[in-house]
Amino acid sequence: MFITIFNFFQEIGKNTDIIGIIVSLVWLIPWLIFLFYPMFGSKFQITFILREVEKKLEKLKMYRDEVRNRTLEAIKRIGKPKEDISKRLDDLLDFFIIQPESMDPYGIVWKLEHLIESGESKFENVVREMCPEAQEYQIKTLSNLVEVARGLNTIYRLVRHYYLLGKRTANYAIALQIQMILPQIMEIAEAYRKAAQAFEYGQPIGDGIGVLVAAEFAYRNGNGKNKMEIAKDTVVSEVDFEGRKVLVVRALGPGATVGRPGEAVKRIVEKEKDKIKLILTVDAAIKLEGEESGKMMEGIGVAIGGPGIDKYKIEEIAKTYGIPLHALVITESITDAITPLREKIYKAVDVVVERIKKLIIEEVPPGFTAILAGIGNSVGIG
């Protein structure tokens, strides 16, 4: 290459016309880039990466501010607070729950349950204080709206952290890490942004499909009798179906809550014991890319997401009494799950209810009992 550059200067010396010199200089540029690239290449790359992260960060900031303002407006409109609540809302957006220590995993489920319940109560109590004129179900929905705003705030803070860290240390690896997962982060952030609408107006969301299926099953079979709150924010009703008793468990709507289905099923099984021949859970499941939304799938196990407490409780009690666990899921994307219910997903209700009927007839002998647990968020479902 040095010979080539040497030849190049020889050529310049020979050339007397201006066009020849310009052409020779243009020809030299790729060689110079090739020569000096290792010296400034990484700087060049990190600048491009940080520029891309910065653009997305600006967008995240807009989403965060938009949802925060929307939450503030909703609290003012529904709760009619008597004082300025901006500061209290901002404090809530930074609220956190510290995960329990897992060095000794024994009993971690109960510790996690205690922490989550304490956190939820605290959150709801603060929202209740901010909304003196809101009804109880509206407080639950507004708490979820604040949760959405908090989620977006956390996403923004995390991305900003890695962006600034990458910029300050000029660390290519740090900048690259955040850049690589940014598409997924942005998808979640956009879903959160759209979710704010559903919680602001109390519209049913995709995640509520499990609750809707259970409620619809009860509604089509006499609306259920002896309806009672068996665990916090969780109701059970009794349905007579083809000589079998079906205990329908679901979160108490129309406020936004997922209830305590694990605790509810545990209490029912402890009471009914060997009479229970089937525990059937119905929930929304995140679809894989390429799959369609609103498709029903069937399997074995407990269809419950979240931190795992409810799933653990149902698995434990089912194992103790030897009860089969069946699961029905309705596929949807992460965006569908937290945004207003789509027609395609809603239409799956009929298909799932029919499958539940068949399953109960196949798996539960007449005179025995099945538990049908509709899992999900009950916002907009009474």
Next chain:
Amino acid sequence: MVVKMLKIFPLSFLKREDLKKQEMFPITVLKCPSCNSRNTRIFKENDFIFKETDKCPKCGGTMVIIGIYVEEKKEEEKSKEKF
């Protein structure tokens, strides 16, 4: 110098995305338990599924909300993916 030039000229103008609110407008589906007639209207705040509301235009009975959902756009129904 190249790095400084990149900082001066922002790249954001290359892809400016619409940041306006993307509202979704759900519809409310009502059914009369007496005459089984169905009715749809735009969602109103405080509507929820299984709520008894609105008078039936046919028999005058109280209708029940049986669904609240966002209608699918026709172009969304067709899958563009090969697989």
